[in-house]
Amino acid sequence: MEDNVVLTARGISMTFPGVKALDNVDLTLRKGEIHALMGENGAGKSTLIKCLTGINDFEAGEIHIEGIDGPVRNHSTRDAQNVGISTVYQEVNLCPNLSVAENLFIGREPLTVLHTVDRKSYNKRSQKIMDELGISVDVTQNLENYSLAIQQMVAIARAVDMECKVLILDEPTSSLDDEEVEKLFTLMRGLREKGVSILFVTHFLEQVYAVCDRITVLRNGKYVGEYPIADLPRMKLVAAMMGKDLDDLAEIKKEQKDYSKEPMEISAKGLSHAGTIKPFNLDIHKGEVVGIGGLLGSGRSELARCIYGADKAQTGSLEVAGEQVKINQPIDAMNKGMGMLPDDRKAEGIIADLSVRENIILALQAKRGMLRQLTRAQQEEIADRYIDLIQIKTASKETLVKQLSGGNQQKVILARWLATDPDFLILDEPTRGIDIGTKSEIQKLIVKLAGEGKSVLFISSEIEEMLRTCSRMVIMRDGQKVGELDHELSQENVMKAIAGGEA
Amino acid sequence: MSSINSKSFWRRIKSWPLLLPVVALLLVMAVNIIHDAATGANPLSFFLVSLKDTTTNGTILYGRIIDIINRGSEVAILAIGMTLVVSASAGTDISVGSVMSLCASFMCMMLAGYGVSSTTTLAVPLVIGLLAAVVMGLVCGAFNGTLVAHLSIQPMVATLILYSAARAIGLLLCNDLIVYVRNPSFAFFGAFAGPIPTPIIITVICIVIVSLVLKKTALGMYIQSVGINAKASRIAGLNSKLLIFLAYTLCGLFAAIAGIVASSRITSADSNNIGLYLEMDAILSVALGGNSLGGGKFNLAGSIIGAYTIQAITTTLYALGVSSIQAPVFKAIIVILIVVIEAPPFKAFVNRMSAAKAAKGVKA
Numbered sequence: 001m002e003d004n005v006v007l008t009a010r011g012i013s014m015t016f017p018g019v020k021a022l023d024n025v026d027l028t029l030r031k032g033e034i035h036a037l038m039g040e041n042g043a044g045k046s047t048l049i050k051c052l053t054g055i056n057d058f059e060a061g062e063i064h065i066e067g068i069d070g071p072v073r074n075h076s077t078r079d080a081q082n083v084g085i086s087t088v089y090q091e092v093n094l095c096p097n098l099s100v101a102e103n104l105f106i107g108r109e110p111l112t113v114l115h116t117v118d119r120k121s122y123n124k125r126s127q128k129i130m131d132e133l134g135i136s137v138d139v140t141q142n143l144e145n146y147s148l149a150i151q152q153m154v155a156i157a158r159a160v161d162m163e164c165k166v167l168i169l170d171e172p173t174s175s176l177d178d179e180e181v182e183k184l185f186t187l188m189r190g191l192r193e194k195g196v197s198i199l200f201v202t203h204f205l206e207q208v209y210a211v212c213d214r215i216t217v218l219r220n221g222k223y224v225g226e227y228p229i230a231d232l233p234r235m236k237l238v239a240a241m242m243g244k245d246l247d248d249l250a251e252i253k254k255e256q257k258d259y260s261k262e263p264m265e266i267s268a269k270g271l272s273h274a275g276t277i278k279p280f281n282l283d284i285h286k287g288e289v290v291g292i293g294g295l296l297g298s299g300r301s302e303l304a305r306c307i308y309g310a311d312k313a314q315t316g317s318l319e320v321a322g323e324q325v326k327i328n329q330p331i332d333a334m335n336k337g338m339g340m341l342p343d344d345r346k347a348e349g350i351i352a353d354l355s356v357r358e359n360i361i362l363a364l365q366a367k368r369g370m371l372r373q374l375t376r377a378q379q380e381e382i383a384d385r386y387i388d389l390i391q392i393k394t395a396s397k398e399t400l401v402k403q404l405s406g407g408n409q410q411k412v413i414l415a416r417w418l419a420t421d422p423d424f425l426i427l428d429e430p431t432r433g434i435d436i437g438t439k440s441e442i443q444k445l446i447v448k449l450a451g452e453g454k455s456v457l458f459i460s461s462e463i464e465e466m467l468r469t470c471s472r473m474v475i476m477r478d479g480q481k482v483g484e485l486d487h488e489l490s491q492e493n494v495m496k497a498i499a500g501g502e503a
Numbered sequence: 504m505s506s507i508n509s510k511s512f513w514r515r516i517k518s519w520p521l522l523l524p525v526v527a528l529l530l531v532m533a534v535n536i537i538h539d540a541a542t543g544a545n546p547l548s549f550f551l552v553s554l555k556d557t558t559t560n561g562t563i564l565y566g567r568i569i570d571i572i573n574r575g576s577e578v579a580i581l582a583i584g585m586t587l588v589v590s591a592s593a594g595t596d597i598s599v600g601s602v603m604s605l606c607a608s609f610m611c612m613m614l615a616g617y618g619v620s621s622t623t624t625l626a627v628p629l630v631i632g633l634l635a636a637v638v639m640g641l642v643c644g645a646f647n648g649t650l651v652a653h654l655s656i657q658p659m660v661a662t663l664i665l666y667s668a669a670r671a672i673g674l675l676l677c678n679d680l681i682v683y684v685r686n687p688s689f690a691f692f693g694a695f696a697g698p699i700p701t702p703i704i705i706t707v708i709c710i711v712i713v714s715l716v717l718k719k720t721a722l723g724m725y726i727q728s729v730g731i732n733a734k735a736s737r738i739a740g741l742n743s744k745l746l747i748f749l750a751y752t753l754c755g756l757f758a759a760i761a762g763i764v765a766s767s768r769i770t771s772a773d774s775n776n777i778g779l780y781l782e783m784d785a786i787l788s789v790a791l792g793g794n795s796l797g798g799g800k801f802n803l804a805g806s807i808i809g810a811y812t813i814q815a816i817t818t819t820l821y822a823l824g825v826s827s828i829q830a831p832v833f834k835a836i837i838v839i840l841i842v843v844i845e846a847p848p849f850k851a852f853v854n855r856m857s858a859a860k861a862a863k864g865v866k867a
Contacts, residue, residue, distance in 0.1 A: 331740040366740030
């Protein structure tokens with residue numbers, strides 16, 4: 001073993017029912033480095049991490065950790081923490097109904113002399129930790145009162161505070177805005193100085209090049225290689241991840257077209273929902289892709305939810321295809337031809353314990369009503385069609401959707417909505433946490449849907465993605481629609497509009 | 504070749520959802536066989552069914568297994584409703600035993616007339632009495648459903664209200680009396696239809712209707728979907744609140760049917776005893792059936808087998824000479840065993856063991 005190596009994993013293999021998730025994978029982490037673990041959805045990144053942290057019980061291979069004789073095999077996250085491995089997962093795994101401080105110290109609460117939990121001291125320590133990280137929160141508030149981004153930061157703060165040798169960050173940035181990402185990077189660099197090894201999993205290539213020293217690439221559960229960052233420029237990395245050269249994303253962009261002559265699909269006037277979104281007007285024409293730009297928490301999702309009836313509009317009126325409609329709940333919107341892919345896949349998207357088939361047909365079945373059940377043959381035909389069409393990687397259509405990788409789960413939900421053949425589809429962060437190949441597939445799909453005369457409302461944290469697909473963008477700020485951009489869509493213009501005012 | 508086949512056979516058995524309830528039932532049967540053999544009786548007497556002439560009911564089916572299926576009827580009927588409630592709301596309806604009793608009291612009060620403590624003639628047509636029970640069950644179920652679905656009260660707390668109040672309301676309706684309705688047309692539901700005990704027929708009808716509904720409509724998937732993730736189900740167009748409400752209302756309906764059977768057996772409305780502790784047996788049936796009490800996926804057949812298994816355990820214990828006072832102790836031991844076998848850590852342990860064994864085999 002080299003001197004400065006902290007962790008080595010050799011020949012790790014692991015099988016899930018019907019899928020070889022990891023096949024002879026290696027990983028080496030050195031002291032004080034930020035190491036990117038890259039690969040497409042289903043490449044085995046999350047599985048490998050779970051092997052390191054004791055959640056998955058791998059079948060073959062060995063893990064060695066500096067300072068410990070013999071191979072290490074963790075059976076729980078606590079084991080992993082004891083050998084110095086802390087993790088922050090892709091989806092926040094904290095308790096929303098506990099306070100921030102309680103979440104930071106859960107399982108290791110400081111005790112008073114009487115062995116009761118020392119609330120005062122941990123509230124104080126928590127506030128100090130959060131202040132040092134530059135996260136402004138009241139640590140006595142329940143976690144659920146904060147945005148997903150803040151929750152993610154709390155999860156990281158918790159891991160950081162646990163004196164770890166190896167910090168694993170699994171997609172930590174997917175719900176953070178640029179400023180928050182920069183804060184996190186500052187933090188990561190600080191930890192690197194202190195000698196912590198960070199294993200960083202992300203789908204954002206630019207983030208890899210911003211902070212990482214080394215890259216390990218996986219593909220389809222197999223080890224592709226380990227490279228110093230300088231030896232693997234962006235295109236080569238993409239090629240290594242996909243096993244082929246990347247399609248030219250720029251080609252997706254359709255030619256500019258004037259949609260104002262097209263019939264109106266959605267026309268909202270003065271819709272609002274108290275506390276989340278102020279009254280707004282929005283027109284969307286047939287075949288048009290409209291993007292919503294704005295910082296995280298600016299009311300992007302809330303605007304969409306208000307139209308869809310996920311949060312019932314309290315004021316204003318809505319016309320769908322020229323007809324005045326009243327939408328009290330999602331099913332009303334669905335019956336008017338709408339569909340919505342929500343941004344929080346785990347909480348509002350997948351039905352984890354149902355099969356891929358059931359997840360795909362769910363919305364269509366809901367639309368048909370309880371008494372008109374799709375026959376088993378129809379269900380299977382629909383499931384097969386969409387598994388094939390958008391290439392969902394699953395062992396079978398009867399596999400439980402929770403066994404799929406994040407990106408494939410997202411595709412299942414997309415299939416659920418495509419199966420209802422909607423006229424108006426809301427896609428809230430459809431590409432979050434998804435690999436670059438799938439991203440471009442989804443973007444192409446959006447353009448294709450629009451070409452078929454469907455209207456799409458597209459929300460994404462990546463402006464380039466919307467620039468590529470949208471003909472018009474709505475700009476949100478502080479829960480309010482502040483404007484629209486319909487010509488000269490460029491990164492600079494959109495950023496200016498989002499930043500607002502005196503540009 | 505044959506070893507490969509037998510391997511996949513075992514794998515299929517192992518992933519069979521009814522494995523646990525069926526094994527539990529087989530175990531109970533085995534205990535009976537061994538006990539009968541040891542005491543010199545016919546080892547298969549547990550399964551023996553014969554025709555017997557009685558003065559009251561004519562020729563009837565007779566045997567221990569018939570007795571178990573007959574006596575298990577109420578719990579089996581309750582288990583249907585409980586399965587839906589557990590699946591949709593990740594909670595249990597602990598009021599079903601009391602609601603059974605309330606429905607029975609209301610029915611007997613209607614049949615006998617208010618304030619009458621014993622009658623052989625019916626004050627209103629039998630159908631009215633039965634309808635009264637069913638309506639009362641639906642009302643109670645709807646009450647529970649409203650509290651859980653629309654007011655988001657925890658199921659245990661919401662159903663605690665009727666758990667404690669329903670029997671008292673029943674007594675109030677019966678003017679604090681045990682109302683006897685000694686009428687043959689009413690007694691029919693707890694007696695015999697030809698040679699077969701009527702409760703068995705009623706249970707079979709309930710099971711068949713519910714199975715058909717689950718097969719022919721999307722209700723089953725709707726309820727499971729809501730139970731797994733209510734928020735996501737709503738976004739996908741399901742009315743989560745309505746479905747949870749529906750599950751509780753149906754549970755109330757089945758409590759009413761169980762109440763009719765229980766009351767008809769004793770041709771009276773004994774508010775303090777009808778359905779006593781049956782809510783626990785119903786919940787246990789669901790758990791024994793391999794259903795997670797955390798909601799979501801359910802298996803109705805499992806719950807039904809679970810219900811009869813519980814009755815078989817009770818009957819077996821009596822046959823073994825365990826007194827009815829001590830029987831719960833033995834039941835508890837059996838329950839612990841079954842729950843441990845079903846627990847995920849235990850399953851993981853067994854899987855590790857068999858994997859280690861397989862690895863050894865490969866090395867050798």
